[in-house]
Amino acid sequence: MGCEITHVEYYLPEEVFSNEDLKKEFPNTDLDKIEKIGIRSRSIASENQTSLDLAYNAAIKLLEKVDKANIDFLLFCTQTPDYLLPTSACILQDKLGLKKNIGALDFNLGCSGYIYGLAVAKGLIEAGIATKVLLLTGETYSKLINKNDRGNRTIFGDAGSATIISNSKINKLFNFELGTDGSGAENLIVRNGGVKNVKEIDPEIKKYGTDNHYTNNDLYMNGPEIFNFTIKNIPLLVKRTLISNGLDVNDLSYTIFHQANKFMLEYLKKKNKIPDSKFYIDLEDTGNTVSNTIPIALKRSLSKGYVKKGDKVLLAGFGVGYSWGSTIIEI
Amino acid sequence: MNKQDFFEELQELLELDFTLTETTVIGEIDSLNLLSLITFLDENFDIQKTGEELKSITSVKNIIDLIGEDSLS
Incomplete structure (x- = not known):
């Protein structure tokens, strides 16, 4: 089964x-x-x-x-x-x-x-x-x-x-590779509003990056650190997923990564040596929708005919936590 | 990578409209150009630096110090 x-x-x-x-x-x-x-x-x-x-x-x-x-x-x-x-x-x-x-x-x-x-x-x-x-x-x-x-x-x-x-x-949801590194928790976080730190009434306004302002009540993302985490871990994740499923890039019809942003995706494509024809990017009208990016891209790639029945597609998600995971599906 | 190529690639990725030398002060690097710098260092020198290290960069010399003078011919 x-x-x-x-x-x-x-x-x-x-x-x-x-x-x-x-x-x-x-x-x-x-x-x-x-x-x-x-x-x-x-x-x-x-x-x-x-x-x-x-x-x-x-x-x-x-x-x-x-x-x-x-x-x-x-x-x-x-x-x-x-x-x-x-x-x-x-x-x-x-x-x-x-x-x-x-x-x-x-x-x-x-x-x-x-x-x-x-x-x-x-x-x-x-x-x-x-x-x-x-x-x-x-x-x-x-x-x-x-x-x-x-x-x-x-x-x-x-x-x-x-x-x-x-x-x-017939099994069409293949082996998974999952990963976690909680040492990166501070790099993508909403510090207040949970049980540990209640929301502040008059929080200090902080600045980061280029003209971005936030408080501890808001979402904070350390972009360079998240980018570093991604380029360090995701190529290895893709490699391990292929190995654990006994496949290589040539066996895949497509790869659908978490649609974080095009710049990051283009670099991950290059680092993973995935050809353009097998790499799906589709976030122009959605932005990064967090846990929704992969199902949205999967649905759109199917609707647009890029991905077809019988295709093997590698899916990879990564981000806040840090947390990451990948698998291969057969359509 | 030789120094001249290094200066030229750095100028392009940081979108600067003046020629770089070892002593050029480049000032604060904006968020998107910082990502370009991360990929440049990773791709050409296999170096991953922390956000804090990268944010402290204000000159070409700072970047050379990060990658090591020996990495450039």
Whole structure:
């Protein structure tokens, strides 16, 4: 027995924040420079729209094609849950009208989250605990970013996604390679708002990079350190994933990495010696949507015909934590 | 890499409109150019420097000190 991805859908909120909007708010912005990161606009959740809502909307699209009575586990990846408790996945089970005799849980991961969701789904199916897992991702980093933080407002967008992982006669979800290094926690963090540090009423305004401002209530990203982590670890991750599956780059039809930004992706492509024809980049109108980038890119690569039935595709996610993971799927 | 190529590549990646020498002061490097510098150091010298080390760079001499004078012919 094995498992496979049978359906993928995503949802982007309606409100769009373009580079022109960015220029209006930050007149010093050099739009030619922003071309380097390959993002022209990003979808932003409205004031009352949460990650749970975005994932819900993606799931509704997916449930037009899947009988929800067969779903027997719900996984929800988010770092912006509606509440500290209860678990958003429990609320989603009810909202989506899924059966009550199913498991449901949230897990808190960022850009590696989709890969971890696939790994957990595979484990549940292979252990006989579930047969059809609904994996949802939803993220609204826009709500964590200081409005005067140009850098992060340039990079991040909001989105939700929904994927079905089902048991199958032929296994199409291959071996995983996962990694963790918590020593990098401080480099991508929201320091206040959890239980350890409550939100400050009048927080100190800090500056980093080029004209970016934030407080400890907001998301902080040390871009150079995150970049260093990525170029050090991800080529090795790709190599290990290929080895553990007994494959090499020539056996792959495509590679879909976490769509962090075009500059980083181009360099990772070069370092991994992956030809242009096998490397998917698609974030121009979404930005970096954290745990949603891989399912969005997967869905789009399928819809656009780049990825076809029978293709082997390497997926790799990496980021906040630090946390990283990779696997190979067969379409 | 010889020094002349090093100066030229550095000038291009930092988007500077003046010729670089060992004593040129380049001032603060913006976020995107810092990423270009990281890839340049990684690709050509297999060097990964911390964000703090890179942020302290204000001159060409600082960069040569990071990679080591011996790395340039």
